[in-house]
Amino acid sequence: MTSHGMPCWxxxxxxxxxxxxxxxxYAALLGWQVADSGMEGFSYHLARLGDRxxxxxxxxxxxxxxxxxxxxxxxxxxxxxxxxxTGGTVLREPAEIPGTGRFAILSDPQGAVFGILEPAPMEDPxxxxxxxATPGMANWNELMTADPEAALDFYDRVFGxxxxxxxxxxxxxxxxxxxxxxxxxxxxxxxxxxxxxxxxPYFGHGAIARAADHARDLGGQVLHGPEEVPGGMHVLMIRxxxxxxxxxxxxxxx
Numbered sequence: 405m406t407s408h409g410m411p412c413w414x415x416x417x418x419x420x421x422x423x424x425x426x427x428x429x430y431a432a433l434l435g436w437q438v439a440d441s442g443m444e445g446f447s448y449h450l451a452r453l454g455d456r457x458x459x460x461x462x463x464x465x466x467x468x469x470x471x472x473x474x475x476x477x478x479x480x481x482x483x484x485x486x487x488x489x490t491g492g493t494v495l496r497e498p499a500e501i502p503g504t505g506r507f508a509i510l511s512d513p514q515g516a517v518f519g520i521l522e523p524a525p526m527e528d529p530x531x532x533x534x535x536x537a538t539p540g541m542a543n544w545n546e547l548m549t550a551d552p553e554a555a556l557d558f559y560d561r562v563f564g565x566x567x568x569x570x571x572x573x574x575x576x577x578x579x580x581x582x583x584x585x586x587x588x589x590x591x592x593x594x595x596x597x598x599x600x601x602x603x604x605p606y607f608g609h610g611a612i613a614r615a616a617d618h619a620r621d622l623g624g625q626v627l628h629g630p631e632e633v634p635g636g637m638h639v640l641m642i643r644x645x646x647x648x649x650x651x652x653x654x655x656x657x658x
Contacts, residue, residue: 409563409584411534411545412521413474414605417464419646423449426469427461429622429644433615434458434540434607453540458533469648472509473545473603474519475563476532480506483520483562487512490561498522512558514549516601534589536608543653544606545590552580552592555601565589571634604641604649611657612638619652630656 418426427438427449436451436458449461477483480498488494491513498508505524511517535541549555559565559582568581568588580592595601609615612630619626623645630638638656643649 407476408478409559409565410476410532411473411542411589412476412523412532413519414459414533414542415472415474415519416459416461416469416648417467417472418461418469418648420463420465422469422646423447423461423463426644426646426648427451429624430459430461432622433618433624434609436540453538456533456535456538456541458541469644469646470517470602471605471648471650472517472519473605474507474521477520477522477563480508480520480522483522484508484510486562490558492558492562512549512555512601514551514555514601516547516549516555516603518603539608539610539654541608542605543608544651546604546606546651547590547592547601548595548598548604549592549601550595552578552594555592556580556582602649604651606639606651606653609652609654612640612652612654613656615652615654615657616640632656 416426430436431438436453438449438451441448441450450457451459484494484498487510493511495511496509498506500506506522507519509519533542536543547555556567565582565584568583571579573579576596577594581588582590616626616630619642625643626640627643628641630640632638637653640652
C-alpha cells in the first residue's frame with residue numbers, strides 16, 4: 405500500500421492572539437492535550453490524543469481562521485510541478501521542517517487550499533493523524549467545491565485517488581466519495597451556499613448529540629446536524645468560536 409495521497413496532518417490557523425483560546429476549545433471538545441511544540445522562533449502548538457499527535461495549531465495574522473488538510477507525497481517538488489501543470493496553484497514552495505520533512509501549500513483549480521508533506525526518512529515512523537477508528541482523531545476529509553467532477557479528475561491526476569460511490573442528495577446534487585488504495589477516505593460535494601471551495605476535516609466523536617450541545621456551550625456554532633449518514637453514523641458541521649469550519653462524525657449517542 406502506498407502512502408502517496410494519504411491524508412496525514414491537520415493544521416488550524418487561528419486569529420491573531422487566539423491560539424490559546426482555540427486550543428482550549430478543541431481540547432475540551434475532543435479530549436486533546438495541547439501544548440507548545442518548542443519550535444524556536446515560532447509559536448506552534450501540538451495537539452495530542454494520548455501518545456498520538458492529532459493536529460497542529462498556529463496563528464496566522466491577517467488570514468481568516470481555517471483548517472488545512474495535508475496529504476503525504478513521495479516528492480514535494482514533483483507534486484508541486486504536477487499541480488501547476490494540472491491547473492492548480494503553488495501558494496508556498498516546498499520548504500524544510502527539521503526532523504519532519506518537506507511541506508508546501510497549494511490550491512486546486514477551483515481555489516480550495518490544501519497542503520502536502522514529503523516525510524523525512526525515519527527509523528520508527530509514527531502513525532499519521534488520520535485514523536477512522538479512534539474518536540478524537542481525524543476521521544473523514546470533505547471538499548466543498550463548485551465542480552466535484554472536475555475536482556475528482558484533478559486529485560486523481562495528482563494523488564491517484566479513485567471515485568467511489570456517488571450518492572444522490574436531491575437538490576444538493578451528488579456526494580462523491582473518493583478512495584485511496586481501495587479505502588474510502590473522503591467525499592466531495594457542491595458548495596451548499598458556502599462562498600468559496602474549501603477542505604474540511606471531520607474528527608471522530610463518541611456521542612454526536614452530546615457534542616452538539618458541548619460545542620455550543622464552548623462558543624461554537626452548529627451549522628448542520630446531527631444528521632444520520634449511510635452506515636448509521638451521525639455528522640455535525642461546526643464553526644468554531646473564531647470562525648474555522650470543521651465536522652464531527654460518530655454514533656449519535658445520548
